[in-house]
Amino acid sequence: MTTLTMTRLDPQSRAARRGMSDISIRNLFIIPTILFLIIFNIFPLLYSLYYSFTDFRASTNAPANWVGLANYRELLNDPFIWTNFAITAKYVIVSVAGQVIVGFGVAMLLNRDIPFKGLITTLLLLPMMLSMAVVGLFWKLLYDPSFGIINYALGLGRFEWLSDPDMALYAVAITDIWMWSPFVMLLSLAGLSAVPKHLYEAAAIDRAGPLYTFFRITLPLVAPILMIAIIFRTMEAFKTFDIAYIMTSQPTTEMIAIRLYKMAFQEWQTGMSCAFAYIVLIMVVAITNIYVKYLNKVKER
Amino acid sequence: MRRRLFGIAGGLALALASSTSVLAQELTIFWAEWDPANYLQELVNEYEAETGVQVTVETTPWQDFQTKAFTEFNARGSAYDMVVGDSQWLGAASEAGHYVDLTDFFNEHNLGEVMAPATVKYYAEYPSDSGKYWAIPAEGDAVGWSYRKDWFEDPKEMEAFKAKYGYDLAPPKTWAELRDIAEFFHRPDENRYGIAIYTDNSYDGLVMGVENAMFSYGGELGDYANYKVDGIINSDKNVKALELYRELYTYTPPGWAKSFFVENNQAITENLAAMSMNYFAFFPALVNEASNPNAKVTGFFANPAGPDGDQYAALGGQGISVISYSENKEEAMKFLEWFIKDETQKRWAELGGYTASAAVLGSDEFQNATPYNKAFYETMFRVKDFWATPEYAELLIQMNQRIYPYITAGEGSAKESLDALAADWNETFKKYGR
Structure with a gap:
């Protein structure tokens, strides 16, 4: 099937002169990739699946004992783990919603003829080019209650952004929104500029209001690409580790990735943490699937 | 040709092997x-x-x-x-x-x-x-304390302290005095605070800090030889010590919820706190004028004693x-x-x-x-010191999970936190068949 759709090798090319067939060239490109995937992705995936059913600890020489579903049972019965999941869900919702609102809003503002549009767009993209750890360290300083510029600029006195258990998660989400809104903006901008102008002209002739135009023309046409941005950001937010780990150590910001890290590399409960990672994997796949279903529906329209 | 190549490779390998054994020094x-x-x-x-x-x-x-x-x-x-x-x-x-x-x-x-x-x-x-x-x-x-000699020896402060508490202002000998002094110097309006303590819950910072109080109050974390914790980790002495630590937290500088050795030295160098808990290993930086502008007026004292005269520090x-x-x-x-x-x-x-x-x-x-x-x-x-069992990391994380919300946010009570911790530890020991 694939060989049929492939373009034929140019008989004048060097490869053809060396007597290489289409198939051997295909293999030359594909086999290394497949091998790489098997060794570095598939094999560890299956290997850790096996470990998730054992009491293996990488810190000891003791052999791994088969414990069946005990790890999964223990994890799903642990109230702390459920708190970690609830925190992560809250963070994903706040942070992704914030990024979509800010990112899409800025994209709407930029989607017109303004001077220095290219320069402004490039400058707005800078945050997402920084390293997560650097962003975390900088924002920790910005939030500092004694000398941080945020409290100074907003006149908040000694407001404790990161030490207040109720505020800390939002403070981390704000940082994430600052960093990743440009990503949503970039994709939205691509979607917005692809909306045919004649649709707006037709709407104007029919005297459609700005709100009506937005909800009936702009949003539906940008939706597919916006959904892709949301999928990416949700998956990333679900896995958030560095920013939250660096900025604060409140139990109210202990997301699953942080708990998983502690379990795997501080407690060395390798078997248990493999099981935990699988639970997270299944959840991310499930959520992504829902999105993708929705994305396909949006595209059909 | 091939044989000669093998010969060369073999010779090289031999040379390498012998050179490593020479370098074994x-x-x-x-x-x-x-x-x-x-x-x-x-x-x-x-x-x-x-x-x-x-x-x-x-x-x-x-x-x-x-x-x-x-x-x-x-x-x-x-x-x-x-x-x-x-x-x-x-x-x-x-x-x-x-x-x-x-x-x-x-x-x-x-x-x-x-x-x-x-x-x-x-x-x-x-x-x-x-x-x-x-x-x-x-x-x-071990953990010791640094303090601001200039604040302690200011005649006006000494007079005001004596009037308020009825005894002389001096480096504290007991945890009760430590509390009084922390309260006395805690003046948020002047951007001065009473005390700097460990609160970082990502490894052993907070637990070490709390241990200083518990051990000096005569408490223990458990019976290390028999893995018994009931009535030991949640003893009345430990409850009192934890309550005191919680109170001390209210006299710390703002945003003091993730502080460890770096922040606690900063509390002294940046004129934030009157007293600061830290490992002795970090004190050389405090007597060095290049790293501490207040080096000349920084003093040190050992971890104070508890109400019954016990005096122990975290290792x-x-x-x-x-x-x-x-x-x-x-x-x-x-x-x-x-x-x-x-x-x-x-x-x-x-x-x-x-x-x-x-x-x-x-x-x-x-x-x-x-x-x-x-x-x-x-x-x-x-x-x-803390437990040294192979599963110490789990015990440490459980202790952080139970006491951190109480100390920094006042959630629940000291007794509840320690009872819950005893249950966690028992379960962990059971899991490993201790």
């Missing part, structure tokens, strides 16, 4: 990245001058010290010959066979008496009271162990023999290392060398 010690590691490098340079054996101290930042060390152990790597490892690691590393048993060496050199008893008990022995030793006490360390510091997978074990043992000599230990203290040698600690020369050495000497005979 090299030892690598793994430690965390901090000043004492630099002092140790200076010390071992002298060993090289004496014996020709080159010793290198390799370091990594504290945050991934544990992870990196255990990754290397688990892979049975021979990159390091010795490690200056945390006291909590003893259980995990000895049970897994990562450390060489040093019991014979220990007895032969009578180290149980040469080194301060507390350091032997916590840096070297596992399981507790078993008489089996896995490390040589290397860097002694830091590390012992040096030989790694089982090292290819130079014999050479490493020779190095240890040199390291435990009295002259070496004395030199170690001079360079800035915190020796555990009882003789050196007791000497006037050592005690008068710095403003805090006397407090260090007093403290090193009164230290206690």
Whole structure:
């Protein structure tokens, strides 16, 4: 099937002169990739699946004992783990919603003829080019209650952004929104500029209001690409580790990735943490699937 | 042709193999990245001058010290010959066979008496009271306190303090006095705060801080020999100690919910707090005017006593162990023999290392060398430590989970937190069949 759709090798090319067939060239490109995937992705995936059913600890020489579903049972019965999941869900919702609102809003503002549009767009993209750890360290300083510029600029006195258990998660989400809104903006901008102008002209002739135009023309046409941005950001937010780990150590910001890290590399409960990672994997796949279903529906329209 | 190639390759391999055996006079010690590691490098340079054996101290930042060390152990790597490892690691590393048993060496050199008893008990022995030793006490360390002498000795402050509390303002002898002084100096309007304590819950910071209070109140974390915790970790003494720690938290500078040694030294250098808890290992920076503008007016005192006169501090510091997978074990043992000599230990203290040698600690020369050495000497005979069982990391995380919300946010009560912790620990011990 694939060989049929492939373009034929140019008989004048060097490869053809060396007597290489289409198939051997295909293999030359594909086999290394497949091998790489098997060794570095598939094999560890299956290997850790096996470990998730054992009491293996990488810190000891003791052999791994088969414990069946005990790890999964223990994890799903642990109230702390459920708190970690609830925190992560809250963070994903706040942070992704914030990024979509800010990112899409800025994209709407930029989607017109303004001077220095290219320069402004490039400058707005800078945050997402920084390293997560650097962003975390900088924002920790910005939030500092004694000398941080945020409290100074907003006149908040000694407001404790990161030490207040109720505020800390939002403070981390704000940082994430600052960093990743440009990503949503970039994709939205691509979607917005692809909306045919004649649709707006037709709407104007029919005297459609700005709100009506937005909800009936702009949003539906940008939706597919916006959904892709949301999928990416949700998956990333679900896995958030560095920013939250660096900025604060409140139990109210202990997301699953942080708990998983502690379990795997501080407690060395390798078997248990493999099981935990699988639970997270299944959840991310499930959520992504829902999105993708929705994305396909949006595209059909 | 092919045969000749093989010959060349074989010759090369042989040359390489023999050159490595010539270079076997090299030892690598793994430690965390901090000043004492630099002092140790200076010390071992002298060993090289004496014996020709080159010793290198390799370091990594504290945050991934544990992870990196255990990754290397688990892979049975021979990159390091010795490690200056945390006291909590003893259980995990000895049970897994990562450390060489040093019991014979220990007895032969009578180290149980040469080194301060507390350091032997916590840096070297596992399981507790078993008489089996896995490390040589290397860097002694414990928690002490620094304070602002200029604030304490200001006549106006002294008068106001006496009027309010009925006794003289001086470095506190008890935790009750510590509380009073913290309350007295806590003036948010003036951007001055009472006290800086450990609150970082990502590793052992907060737990170490709380231990200072619990041990001095006469409490214990549990019966280390029998894994009993009921009525011990949640004893009335511990409840009172935890309540006091919670109260002290209200006298800390704003945003003090993730602070450890860096922040606590900053509390003194940035004029934030009157008193600050920290490991002795970080005090050299406080007497150095380059790193502390208040160096001249910074004083030190040992961890104060509890209501019943108990006075113990949380142990830091590390012992040096030989790694089982090292290819130079014999050479490493020779190095240890040199390291435990009295002259070496004395030199170690001079360079800035915190020796555990009882003789050196007791000497006037050592005690008068710095403003805090006397407090260090007093403290090193009164230290206690966290669990050293292989599952210590789980116990540590459970303790953080239970006490952190109470201390920093006032959630629940001290009793509830400690009861819940006792239940967690019991369950963990049950899981590992202790």
